[in-house]
Amino acid sequence: MSLQRFVVMPLAYLWASPASLIGVCVGTLGLLTGGGYQFRRGALEFHGGAVAWSLSRLWIRARAMTLGHTILGLSPHDLDDTRDHEHIHVGQYCRWGPFFIPAYLLCSVVLWCRGRNPYLDNPFEVEAYDLYP
Numbered sequence: 001m002s003l004q005r006f007v008v009m010p011l012a013y014l015w016a017s018p019a020s021l022i023g024v025c026v027g028t029l030g031l032l033t034g035g036g037y038q039f040r041r042g043a044l045e046f047h048g049g050a051v052a053w054s055l056s057r058l059w060i061r062a063r064a065m066t067l068g069h070t071i072l073g074l075s076p077h078d079l080d081d082t083r084d085h086e087h088i089h090v091g092q093y094c095r096w097g098p099f100f101i102p103a104y105l106l107c108s109v110v111l112w113c114r115g116r117n118p119y120l121d122n123p124f125e126v127e128a129y130d131l132y133p
């Protein structure tokens with residue numbers, strides 16, 4: 001138990017920290033433009049302001065998006081609805097660390113080139129939607 005708490009978990013946060021840092025930067029912009037934040041289940045969640053503005057302009061019309069141990073959401077309600085799904089991505093970041101974003105994007109490009117859906121057919125999304133649609 002203490003090995004998990006004092007060694008494995010800090011290493012997982014460190015391993016995922018490059019993406020978390022991007023999330024904190026976007027989240028800080030959200031806070032400066034009227035957004036809010038909350039801690040839930042070991043992740044720092046941001047919502048509203050520039051965070052909501054950015055999410056609403058993504059090509060997939062996302063209600064939430066995970067970057068390391070940060071989750072960006074349109075609103076607290078959207079974060080509540082998508083938390084289980086987004087925490088599958090948190091786990092993926094813990095496994096893939098700084099390679100998660102390049103791997104995710106590479107999968108999307110390959111799928112798009114093959115005429116498949118770059119979001120719904122992406123294996124990272126397939127895992128998350130299989131567990132939490």
Ligand SMILES: [Zn+2]
Pocket residue numbers: 085086089124125128
């Ligand atoms: Zn997802």
